[in-house]
Amino acid sequence: MKPRFALGMLAASLLSLPGPTFSATTPASEPAPLVVFQAYPVRLQAARDAVEKAGQGGRADALKLAAALNELAAIHILNADYLEAEDALERALSIRERQLGADHPDVATTLGNLGLVHLGQGRLDKAEAPLERALAIRENVRGYASVEVANSLNNLGVFRKASGEYARAALLHKRALALRERALSPTHPDVAMSLANLAELYRAQGLFPAAETLQTRALAIREKALSADHPDLAASLADQCELLREQGRYAQAEGLCQRALEISEKALGSEHPDVARALLVKADLYRAQYRLAAAEPLYRRALNILEKRLGRKHPELATARIRLGELYMDQRQHVLAERLFQQAREIREERLGRNHPDYADVLVRLARAASAQGRQQEADEGLDQAFLILGERAWADHPSLNLAELTRARVAVARGDLARAEPLYRRALAMREKNLPAGHPAVARARTELAELYRLQGRYVDAVPQFTRSLDALEKIFGTTHPELMAPLTGLAAISRAKGEQRATEGYDKRLLAVQEAWLGPDHPTVLALLESQADAYLASRRYTDAAPLYTRLIAGSEIRMGASSPAFDALLERVAGIHKANGNQAEAELLYRRLLALREARPGADADPSIPALRLMLADLAFAQGRYVDAATDYRYLLETRAAVFHDGNVQTGVLLNNLGESLRLQGKSEEAEASYLRAIAILRRAGGPQHPELANTENNYGISLFNRKALAEAEPHLLEALRIREQVLAPTDLDLATSLNNVASLRIARGDSAGAVPLLERARVIADKHPQGGALKAGIRRMLESARGASQGKGDAQ
Numbered sequence: 001m002k003p004r005f006a007l008g009m010l011a012a013s014l015l016s017l018p019g020p021t022f023s024a025t026t027p028a029s030e031p032a033p034l035v036v037f038q039a040y041p042v043r044l045q046a047a048r049d050a051v052e053k054a055g056q057g058g059r060a061d062a063l064k065l066a067a068a069l070n071e072l073a074a075i076h077i078l079n080a081d082y083l084e085a086e087d088a089l090e091r092a093l094s095i096r097e098r099q100l101g102a103d104h105p106d107v108a109t110t111l112g113n114l115g116l117v118h119l120g121q122g123r124l125d126k127a128e129a130p131l132e133r134a135l136a137i138r139e140n141v142r143g144y145a146s147v148e149v150a151n152s153l154n155n156l157g158v159f160r161k162a163s164g165e166y167a168r169a170a171l172l173h174k175r176a177l178a179l180r181e182r183a184l185s186p187t188h189p190d191v192a193m194s195l196a197n198l199a200e201l202y203r204a205q206g207l208f209p210a211a212e213t214l215q216t217r218a219l220a221i222r223e224k225a226l227s228a229d230h231p232d233l234a235a236s237l238a239d240q241c242e243l244l245r246e247q248g249r250y251a252q253a254e255g256l257c258q259r260a261l262e263i264s265e266k267a268l269g270s271e272h273p274d275v276a277r278a279l280l281v282k283a284d285l286y287r288a289q290y291r292l293a294a295a296e297p298l299y300r301r302a303l304n305i306l307e308k309r310l311g312r313k314h315p316e317l318a319t320a321r322i323r324l325g326e327l328y329m330d331q332r333q334h335v336l337a338e339r340l341f342q343q344a345r346e347i348r349e350e351r352l353g354r355n356h357p358d359y360a361d362v363l364v365r366l367a368r369a370a371s372a373q374g375r376q377q378e379a380d381e382g383l384d385q386a387f388l389i390l391g392e393r394a395w396a397d398h399p400s401l402n403l404a405e406l407t408r409a410r411v412a413v414a415r416g417d418l419a420r421a422e423p424l425y426r427r428a429l430a431m432r433e434k435n436l437p438a439g440h441p442a443v444a445r446a447r448t449e450l451a452e453l454y455r456l457q458g459r460y461v462d463a464v465p466q467f468t469r470s471l472d473a474l475e476k477i478f479g480t481t482h483p484e485l486m487a488p489l490t491g492l493a494a495i496s497r498a499k500g501e502q503r504a505t506e507g508y509d510k511r512l513l514a515v516q517e518a519w520l521g522p523d524h525p526t527v528l529a530l531l532e533s534q535a536d537a538y539l540a541s542r543r544y545t546d547a548a549p550l551y552t553r554l555i556a557g558s559e560i561r562m563g564a565s566s567p568a569f570d571a572l573l574e575r576v577a578g579i580h581k582a583n584g585n586q587a588e589a590e591l592l593y594r595r596l597l598a599l600r601e602a603r604p605g606a607d608a609d610p611s612i613p614a615l616r617l618m619l620a621d622l623a624f625a626q627g628r629y630v631d632a633a634t635d636y637r638y639l640l641e642t643r644a645a646v647f648h649d650g651n652v653q654t655g656v657l658l659n660n661l662g663e664s665l666r667l668q669g670k671s672e673e674a675e676a677s678y679l680r681a682i683a684i685l686r687r688a689g690g691p692q693h694p695e696l697a698n699t700e701n702n703y704g705i706s707l708f709n710r711k712a713l714a715e716a717e718p719h720l721l722e723a724l725r726i727r728e729q730v731l732a733p734t735d736l737d738l739a740t741s742l743n744n745v746a747s748l749r750i751a752r753g754d755s756a757g758a759v760p761l762l763e764r765a766r767v768i769a770d771k772h773p774q775g776g777a778l779k780a781g782i783r784r785m786l787e788s789a790r791g792a793s794q795g796k797g798d799a800q
Contacts, residue, residue: 065095104141115131230263299324623635681699
């Protein structure tokens, strides 16, 4: 947040203006009254009335006019109306210098406020002189221990911090704090101001533990001393939110940010720069939580407010552009991010100069954007400039130096120079460990990057413990499904995969999928790709049971993403249905094929689509395979009746369909209808496929079985023998269908009393079946029949 400064205001006898400055005469032993915030329009009107009244008094009331102008300017400053404030202060300064002399305390008040106007406008080149002059006057007139001197020290400290002079700023804020604690009381709101400004200075340098101690105390004072709708309370809440976010304590931060925004909007209106600052703090928290879609509109709203109220060249606008740019970096929109960083660089170069750490900071971010787009040489050159600025001792703990170290390491990795990257990653991690709590997410991120370097170097022994430490720390902060976990999980999965540790790899892959699905949604392309990859990997390992639920999730997400009418979704349905069918899950396969059929039949030109009859035939076959013979027969007949153009008597497929219809009827006990269907199928198959067609053998066999079951043995024999003849000619000698035909003919011979004639057939069938692990039922049947046939034929021999 923006540091708070002390405005010099008129005595209470003229206009009561509760704000950041309080009477020095309040006894330390007496509790300060609750400070109630007065709305800007009310205060502004009162100040304008005072200016008008004082202006009517002529030269005699010139000092009253100057005082009224000074208070009017102070109100404009609080509302960020800097041009109006500057005009009023220039008039007041002219009057006071003429009437009171250059070294009067009231001149110092006006000079101090004029310096704050220039600070508010981001014009650092113009702010220093009036602030220094104000301090010098007050020290000469009031002495070194007055509250007025503390106010000037505070304001000059704000200037030094904005100028990047952190050491000098710290000294000034510490002096101001000591003076205010001694002169006012440790719980006075002005003490809270000094605490908050010193905390902000520490936070800007990455010294978060020291900052939190001060900021927590400042917030406690303001909660007690200020009304619940006071902007200074909102500022402390936002500052505390930022500190908590920086330390990864997001749950604690969120309520504070929302409260800060609500107070700022209520007290200052929706277009005030302090509202923009509160929006930025809330957006930063959302970004840290990977709520990128929620963060972007907040960043944009803040940018619009700052540009409208502060102008296109204000340093705060540069900061806001950088923060939005970082959001785009997260989204890999590197071109958009680079454009925003470049705009920020131009502002900072013009307003802050090329030796300011904030200028170095934006150079580092530009280098990151260039590197992300493959421009490594350009990135290195930008980093060289940043290191020249940040390499001085004064910036040893500056967060931008840490970011520069990490960025240079990433550039080295992108160039394949892994040896150069290692010491950079180590220094960056050490810096974060020094300035942040051990469990801070930024420490874990730096550790993950070092671990990833070790992985790329093949140093798995070094990489695994670093990845594991990062993962443990991030899980404690974010839980088990936060995207922060993806980097260490990905690294651990890659190492396990490289080492051939299948079980560990699967565990990491499952966790990665859970993270991606939780944050991106079940229909995100990344999630869908990962689902398909994991399912296919299970399938390749013959783990269909593990693969099946992943395919189900893949279909559900793909339908959301692609739409049910998409050709890609159509192809996926067909592929997954085929997988279920091939793995014996006929019910799941049928569900998907029926969905596919419904989608295709709903399209224009469905009557001419050759895939539709094929799908219907497959669905009939699936119903048959599941023992739903009535459904199967219905589907077969539907195809014959409605697709005569496809299933005509010259098509082998028509014979196959009729054979299948016959089987579905036979298994319902409808032998007469079944045999009529077989006979028609035999005629079509013999004419269209020739006397040696395998499907003719199947139909002859099925027709023979139907006759056999009706005890029409003489009629059955030629058909069973014909099936055996064809199969012996066209199938391999070890084909299981050949064993089936041998078994069936043998069964016929046994039924006709020729057990001896059945034995050689069954012996051939047993040899074939024994070579097929999947022919268990057939094997058992052949063995039983063979034992029975041998026994029967032996018995006949004994009897003779």
